[in-house]
Amino acid sequence: MHKYLLKLALALFVVVGTAALATGPELSVRPAELSTPEAHGSDADEKARPGTFEVWLKGFRKRALEQGITAATFNSVMTGLRYDPDVIKRDRNQAEFTKTVWDYLDTAVSDLRIANGRKALTKWDKALSEIEMTYGVEKEVVTAIWGLESAYGTFRGAAPVINGLATLAFDARRADFFEEELVHALRILQNGETAPEKMRGSWAGAMGHTQFMPSSFAAHAVDFDGDGKRNIWEDDPRDALASTAAYLKHFGWIKGQPWGVEVRLPKGFDYLQADRADMRLPSDWKSSGVSAVNGGLTDTYGNASILLPGGAEGAAFMIFSNFAVIEKYNTADAYVIGVGHLSDRIKGAPAIKKSWPRRLRALSKPERIELQERLTAAGFDTVKIDAKMGPLTINAVRRFQKAKGLTPDGFPSLGLLERLRAL
Numbered sequence: 252m253h254k255y256l257l258k259l260a261l262a263l264f265v266v267v268g269t270a271a272l273a274t275g276p277e278l279s280v281r282p283a284e285l286s287t288p289e290a291h292g293s294d295a296d297e298k299a300r301p302g303t304f305e306v307w308l309k310g311f312r313k314r315a316l317e318q319g320i321t322a323a324t325f326n327s328v329m330t331g332l333r334y335d336p337d338v339i340k341r342d343r344n345q346a347e348f349t350k351t352v353w354d355y356l357d358t359a360v361s362d363l364r365i366a367n368g369r370k371a372l373t374k375w376d377k378a379l380s381e382i383e384m385t386y387g388v389e390k391e392v393v394t395a396i397w398g399l400e401s402a403y404g405t406f407r408g409a410a411p412v413i414n415g416l417a418t419l420a421f422d423a424r425r426a427d428f429f430e431e432e433l434v435h436a437l438r439i440l441q442n443g444e445t446a447p448e449k450m451r452g453s454w455a456g457a458m459g460h461t462q463f464m465p466s467s468f469a470a471h472a473v474d475f476d477g478d479g480k481r482n483i484w485e486d487d488p489r490d491a492l493a494s495t496a497a498y499l500k501h502f503g504w505i506k507g508q509p510w511g512v513e514v515r516l517p518k519g520f521d522y523l524q525a526d527r528a529d530m531r532l533p534s535d536w537k538s539s540g541v542s543a544v545n546g547g548l549t550d551t552y553g554n555a556s557i558l559l560p561g562g563a564e565g566a567a568f569m570i571f572s573n574f575a576v577i578e579k580y581n582t583a584d585a586y587v588i589g590v591g592h593l594s595d596r597i598k599g600a601p602a603i604k605k606s607w608p609r610r611l612r613a614l615s616k617p618e619r620i621e622l623q624e625r626l627t628a629a630g631f632d633t634v635k636i637d638a639k640m641g642p643l644t645i646n647a648v649r650r651f652q653k654a655k656g657l658t659p660d661g662f663p664s665l666g667l668l669e670r671l672r673a674l
Contacts, residue, residue: 304334311417314430314434320434320441321441324437333414334421338414338418338419338455339418339419341454342424349613351561351611352565352584352588356589356592359593364398365593365596365597367403368391368403375488375492378489379492382475382493385475388504389506391594391595391597394597397488397491400457401459404460404486404488407459408451408462409451410451410452411450411451412458412465413433413440413450416433419456420432420433432456435468439465439468443480444468444480444482458483461495472490472494473490475492475493475494498579504576505553508552508571509552509591510573510591511558511568511569511588512543512548513544513545513567513603513604514541514542514557514568515542516540517539522563522658522661526556526557527556530555532550533555533569536555541557545601548569557569558570559661561607561608561662562662563658564607564608565605565606565607567605573591618665619638619639620638622648623647624636625671626648629651633647644663651667655670
């Protein structure tokens with residue numbers, strides 16, 4: 252998860268990584284590219300030097316002790332660590348694997364995942380109902396996050412967390428972030444929350460049933476089963492599930508409010524209104540011709556905006572503030588829709604009705620960079636050239652589309668890139 256963690260911003264078209272933090276593409280389906288903060292420092296092709304790892308460890312020991320880690324804890328946990336080049340290879344390569352939102356949802360909200368979610372909810376209904384009453388977060392939403400993060404606890408990751416975090420903290424690309432996570436992990440061990448041999452998870456340090464990073468554990472994990480420990484690693488998922496609910500509550504979850512509702516857009520809809528900043532009551536959207544596919548919209552849900560994750564040809568959603576709360580877990584639109592729709596399906600709601608433009612493919616990372624470069628050169632500044640299809644790039648796409656008489660839905664397609672190439 253998260254460390255308030257995901258500070259990348261993606262908007263209407265989300266390109267997500269196929270490799271999950273807890274590797275296993277049919278099991279855990281966290282979008283890997285979005286699972287850690289935006290890189291700072293050296294570029295992805297920079298090679299860390301394993302020969303200096305021991306030197307870094309000595310320097311880190313001093314910094315860790317200054318932050319309250321005891322010498323006994325450090326010596327017992329950090330002795331014998333080795334630089335792991337496979338971790339760096341995964342970190343470097345993850346952003347190269349891309350999926351469209353519909354391909355992602357095919358896996359994230361598959362029939363099997365829905366069925367397994369209902370079974371998990373039935374098995375743990377007593378605990379999940381108590382968690383819902385305690386934190387005000389619907390049990391289906393907590394179950395859906397559990398399903399996407401670890402396939403309902405069946406794939407929690409087996410990598411030694413300390414060794415992975417140490418390797419990433421030594422690496423120059425995101426050293427500050429991972430060193431802070433490593434200190435939190437050491438503090439967890441020092442406090443006796445778990446043993447070093449049990450602190451296993453993803454290669455990037457996400458742990459347990461719902462894949463908490465150590466800092467998120469420190470801030471939000473709870474002892475729900477009353478055994479005196481906040482245990483998110485063992486087979487019993489209660490502490491992990493309650494911690495997830497506590498996390499969502501902290502960021503403002505509103506019980507009874509949907510994450511989003513599939514809607515139909517009227518003929519002639521102004522696609523420039525599909526903007527996260529354009530917030531209106533459902534009744535106001537209805538007066539402009541927007542209607543719910545399955546009914547049930549009410550102003551008591553609060554203000555909402557229109558989201559087009561597959562462009563004008565794909566499904567449209569009216570999204571509420573709970574959408575932004577799930578984004579605190581992972582900022583990818585595909586992930587948020589995956590959690591929201593999976594929770595709806597577990598509860599018995601129908602599938603998304605509108606078809607997706609499946610003839611289209613996701614842009615590769617080099618193509619996304621090229622798109623930003625060509626847009627900027629054509630006078631539609633994306634501000635950043637970073638391969639991330641966030642609000643700045645989406646708005647630049649819209650301005651270009653409007654200038655060329657195209658539907659300004661902000662969708663960064665291959666056809667759009669080819670049009671830019673022809674300029």
